[in-house]
Amino acid sequence: MKILVPVKRVIDYNVKVRVKSDQSDVDLTNAKMAMNPFCEIAVEEAVRLKEKGIATEIVAVSIGPKACQEQIRNAMALGADRGIHVECETFPESLQVAKILARLVEQESPGLVIIGKQAIDSDNNQTGQMLAALTKMPQATFASAVEVEGDDSLKVTREIDGGLQTLKLSMPAVVSTDLRLNEPRYAKLPDIMKAKRKPLAVMSTDELGVDITPRVTTLKVTPPPARSAGVKVETVAELMAKLREEAKVIS
Amino acid sequence: MSILIYAEHDNKHLKSETHKLVTAATQLGDDIHILVAGLDCAAVAEQAATIAGVKRVMLADNPAYAHQLAENTADLVLDIAEGYTHILAAATTTGKNFMPRVAALLDVVQLSDIIGIESQDTFVRPIYAGNAIATVQSSDAVKVVTVRASAFDAAQEGDSVSVETLATVIENTQVTFESDEMTKSDRPELTAADIVISGGRGMKDGEHFAMLERIADQLGAAVGASRAAVDAGFVPNDMQVGQTGKIVAPQLYIAVGISGAIQHLAGMKDSKVIVAINKDPEAPIFQVADYGLVADLFDALPEIESALGS
Ligand SMILES: Cc1cc2nc3c(=O)[nH]c(=O)nc-3n(C[C@H](O)[C@H](O)[C@H](O)COP(=O)(O)OP(=O)(O)OC[C@H]3O[C@@H](n4cnc5c(N)ncnc54)[C@H](O)[C@@H]3O)c2cc1C
Ligand SMILES: Nc1ncnc2c1ncn2[C@@H]1O[C@H](COP(=O)(O)O)[C@@H](O)[C@H]1O
Numbered sequence: 001m002k003i004l005v006p007v008k009r010v011i012d013y014n015v016k017v018r019v020k021s022d023q024s025d026v027d028l029t030n031a032k033m034a035m036n037p038f039c040e041i042a043v044e045e046a047v048r049l050k051e052k053g054i055a056t057e058i059v060a061v062s063i064g065p066k067a068c069q070e071q072i073r074n075a076m077a078l079g080a081d082r083g084i085h086v087e088c089e090t091f092p093e094s095l096q097v098a099k100i101l102a103r104l105v106e107q108e109s110p111g112l113v114i115i116g117k118q119a120i121d122s123d124n125n126q127t128g129q130m131l132a133a134l135t136k137m138p139q140a141t142f143a144s145a146v147e148v149e150g151d152d153s154l155k156v157t158r159e160i161d162g163g164l165q166t167l168k169l170s171m172p173a174v175v176s177t178d179l180r181l182n183e184p185r186y187a188k189l190p191d192i193m194k195a196k197r198k199p200l201a202v203m204s205t206d207e208l209g210v211d212i213t214p215r216v217t218t219l220k221v222t223p224p225p226a227r228s229a230g231v232k233v234e235t236v237a238e239l240m241a242k243l244r245e246e247a248k249v250i251s
Numbered sequence: 252m253s254i255l256i257y258a259e260h261d262n263k264h265l266k267s268e269t270h271k272l273v274t275a276a277t278q279l280g281d282d283i284h285i286l287v288a289g290l291d292c293a294a295v296a297e298q299a300a301t302i303a304g305v306k307r308v309m310l311a312d313n314p315a316y317a318h319q320l321a322e323n324t325a326d327l328v329l330d331i332a333e334g335y336t337h338i339l340a341a342a343t344t345t346g347k348n349f350m351p352r353v354a355a356l357l358d359v360v361q362l363s364d365i366i367g368i369e370s371q372d373t374f375v376r377p378i379y380a381g382n383a384i385a386t387v388q389s390s391d392a393v394k395v396v397t398v399r400a401s402a403f404d405a406a407q408e409g410d411s412v413s414v415e416t417l418a419t420v421i422e423n424t425q426v427t428f429e430s431d432e433m434t435k436s437d438r439p440e441l442t443a444a445d446i447v448i449s450g451g452r453g454m455k456d457g458e459h460f461a462m463l464e465r466i467a468d469q470l471g472a473a474v475g476a477s478r479a480a481v482d483a484g485f486v487p488n489d490m491q492v493g494q495t496g497k498i499v500a501p502q503l504y505i506a507v508g509i510s511g512a513i514q515h516l517a518g519m520k521d522s523k524v525i526v527a528i529n530k531d532p533e534a535p536i537f538q539v540a541d542y543g544l545v546a547d548l549f550d551a552l553p554e555i556e557s558a559l560g561s
Pocket of ligand 1: 037451478492497508530531548
């Protein structure tokens with residue numbers, strides 16, 4: 001079984017972004033970039049399925065500017081067998097990414113697509129669900145456990161607001177990863193070297209026939225309302241008094 | 252403008268998110284309809300029918316919708332979508348699960364987790380874990396939107412409208428429900444509570460969360476957690492507050508043994524009053540706290556408990 005893993009290049013999760021002074025966007029100049037953490041979890045899950053002998057090939061896909069090839073190489077260092085870079089000047093919208101991925105699914109016929117639940121830049125949480133709808137594959141989002149049963153069936157435990165839910169899906173299917181699915185490994189130096197020689201195909205959105213003209217216009221991007229530090233209290237008694245008398249949030 | 256709201260419920264009770272979505276919808280137009288899909292959930296539809304401003308309630312009551320599976324839910328919404336200019340659902344795990352499918356099948360974008368409405372096509376939403384706020388305009392004919400309920404006030408109750416029953420049954424056979432394991436608690440829900448008290452890695456283990464629970468019971472509060480506390484297995488996943496967990500905005504948020512990583516702040520920094528208890532005076536949580544107490548939580552919590560008891 002082949003597994004397709006879309007990986008997005010995003011700002012490193014440790015970096016606190018700033019808004020440009022002209023309010024046109026966030027300022028990513030010289031910001032440290034990395035693979036979206038949920039995509040790292042997706043790659044790790046695919047690699048584990050390969051180590052168990054369930055998956056035979058892992059294909060990592062990234063869509064966006066040339067620099068996205070770094071994240072594809074990173075996925076290959078972690079165990080992906082080959083990469084596909086769909087090159088475009090900017091990052092397309094989630095619906096467009098889903099359409100591009102749908103074309104790749106047609107070409108590659110994977111048994112599973114393991115995708116991050118959310119990109120930490122747009123915080124959209126859409127692409128996997130859209131891909132499933134467009135390709136008519138069943139979906140299991142926010143996965144915390146994935147169990148492949150035989151050739152064509154999958155059991156997925158999902159993290160939902162009230163607790164956990166377990167679904168059974170036929171394959172091919174789309175699974176989106178939540179934080180507790182696994183703990184991703186780090187790439188080892190020899191694997192990073194090896195990844196440089198793994199095959200990486202480059203395609204254009206035209207070739208795939210997907211229009212990436214934006215449908216959403218960003219009118220402005222502003223900093224969130226600032227929240228300033230308040231006071232330090234010395235004792236619990238003082239804290240309780242403040243909450244009762246000053247903030248009036250407890251009685 | 253005709254607006255369809257997908258009701259958030261557990262087959263028995265309508266959740267407060269739906270009241271908040273009605274408030275959001277009134278900013279878009281006055282032809283507001285609610286869809287209740289589930290199993291044995293007629294009571295939920297009756298509750299939806301009494302929200303002020305709602306013109307029409309539709310009920311799809313069938314085993315196919317019992318667990319809100321994304322495939323069936325999205326197809327049901329699509330079945331009735333024609334004529335609506337806006338389709339709204341709460342940005343809960345239910346809404347996040349099926350709404351992007353609705354958008355994709357209508358070939359429109361989805362606007363996720365909006366916190367403000369500027370006009371019929373322009374919405375405000377946080378990006379980058381809430382470190383930036385974007386105002387975005389969609390050129391699509393239908394706006395498919397998930398709403399951060401905590402950003403809107405709940406609509407009032409009003410006169411009851413009648414409930415129509417939908418006979419549509421759409422069932423996808425590629426996916427079936429196996430089981431669920433729901434967290435049981437008598438405390439208020441995290442996203443609905445006026446007071447939330449959350450514990451982090453500093454709580455050391457799951458047993459110590461009982462200290463927070465006792466205080467929560469005295470205050471009528473909900474109990475939340477940081478990712479680190481959930482990852483370490485102290486408490487269940489549905490207690491995680493943050494960028495990728497639940498977003499809360501209570502009157503009072505008490506963070507205990509939580510450092511204040513940006514991903515955690517993203518889920519609670521719109522709370523009215525924030526209290527932080529941490530033994531590290533440099534912990535970033537103090538930068539957003541209205542009241543900071545530098546103390547060992549194992550000393551402070553019992554003191555708070557007895558102060559509330561007296
Ligand atoms: C993609 C991604 C998504 C994430 N999403 C979320 C999310 O939704 N929610 C979330 O919370 N995190 C999230 N995180 C994790 C986040 O980055 C932090 O790792 C996490 O919030 C840390 O949790 P913590 O504050 O409990 O633990 P720590 O950072 O370890 O802090 C523990 C704190 O407890 C204090 N402490 C210890 N002992 C005591 C004591 N006896 N008395 C008083 N204080 C004490 C310490 O001083 C310290 O400040 C996410 C991370 C990533 C990469
Ligand atoms: N430009 C992209 N390239 C590759 N994968 C992407 C891209 N955009 C989104 N994805 C995938 O879709 C997931 C969810 O993204 P989103 O729906 O935008 O929050 C990410 O974790 C990625 O796995």
